[in-house]
Amino acid sequence: MTPALRVDGLGKIYGPGTAADVAGTGPGFNRVVSPTSGGIVAAWDVSFEVGPGEALGVIGESGSGKSTVMRCICGDEDPTTGSIRLASVDGGDTDLRTLSAARRRALRVDRLAVVYQDPAEGLDLRLSAGGNVAERLTAAGWRNFGRIRERASELMLRTDVPLDRMDDPVREFSGGMRQRVQLAKALSNNPPVVLLDEPTTGLDASVAASVLDLIRDLLEELGVAAVVVSHDFSVIEMLTQRVVVMHHGRIVEAGLTDQLLEDPQHPYSQRLVGAARG
């Protein structure tokens, strides 16, 4: 089975340095700054696959490289090395990095959606909730205004955004509601792959819970392939079947979610799970 998303040997160095300067960084050296070039090896040798209907968790403490990997996959950052493939692009034969910038951006419209921790990154806060969804649908080639409005209402209903607020600018919305609109927009035209970067972080506990429930139900209904970055293990446990653990820019362990939480192997994973579980 072709994975919906496949990442191979992904690496990202900020600042000076090439593959030769990676030596001396990583978990074994307890540092990410290259001793030879001074560049920051934020991620290196990161590989994984995600199938349709599957959710992969990425865990690790702040600065472990989780978000860098996400940004490289979606095109917000250009990786130093490695390849990224989508089954929906040439059946997975083409490395997305070989595509033109324009083509790459176009993928964000209907092949690869991102839900950011900060809704301001995924939304235009000046536009209305409906307008944000419409923006995505229009970019995807929808032309019939009635159909767009209908689809937007459908999504508002599904994500529990009150319909009578659909025409209000998103900047007047609460954090939880903004996050719901971001979800509605990201999923508006059924992308096969969704990246969720700390989607509930920063929300009140009760609001986070309802957003989390919504994500869970949507992933289940839509059968998308999802990558979920979170430092919150309850989020990971609820949404994902498999997990990779990142530390100092490297994947130090990969496994089934229940196995990683109950029988972590790597010293760092044990420390991470131990800290969360007490």
Place this chain on the structure above:
Amino acid sequence: MAEHRTAKLEVQGLHKSFVLHAVDGRRIDALNGIDLSVHTGEHVALVGSSGAGKSTLLKSVYRTYLPDSGTVTLRLATGATVELTGLEDRELVALRVREIGYVSQFLRSEPRRSVRDTVARAGRRRGLDHEASLDAAAEVLRRLGIGENLWRSYPSLLSGGEKQRVNLASGIICPPGLLLLDEPVSALDPANRESVLALIAELTSWGTTVLAVFHDLNAIERLADRVVLLSAGTVAESGRPTDVLRTLTTFEGPIA
């Protein structure tokens, strides 16, 4: 004449240790070479003192624990066999859903999902459509004595015994070929315990293979075809329930 039956589950030379990196890399050997074969439709009960490795064996088969060495071979519904310890994670995720049910004594239900939906969802993951999953959930919940008045509650609000039955209901909706049970009736009152045991017996009679850990001897005597005694992470004895349980009470003192 010996009955000819195929092995549903074949465990060979299974070792499992835990290395505690935070405690100077201390190593705890939990399973020290388990050999065990369970036939299709057989109910095998694991007994042994606390720490003998009963739960560790169940979790190592399910691969919540990652075994160090040895093999766990499962015969699938199709008749093909698969070795689980070396199986790709992605394949194992899919295989668990289709072929293996694991019910622990602790309910790890998802937060904020109703009782009926929790069970129905397990059915949907096993391939039922939405409508059928709700019907099947209703049926199995009724069988286990969870009344309709509780179906819309969240499992976190239920009593220990109720939670345990919701847990079990999720494990046996669309019964998988292999059922791993870790003390599934430990929190139940006699009447509810009775309905759970009857249901497990019925599943076995329909061909579900069971590997179970029970606290109480009556449940074992009633349900098990065979009892396997574990001691210090190895199989110390295996035989008919009455024989093994007699040895046990004679030489080991009370189990559990």
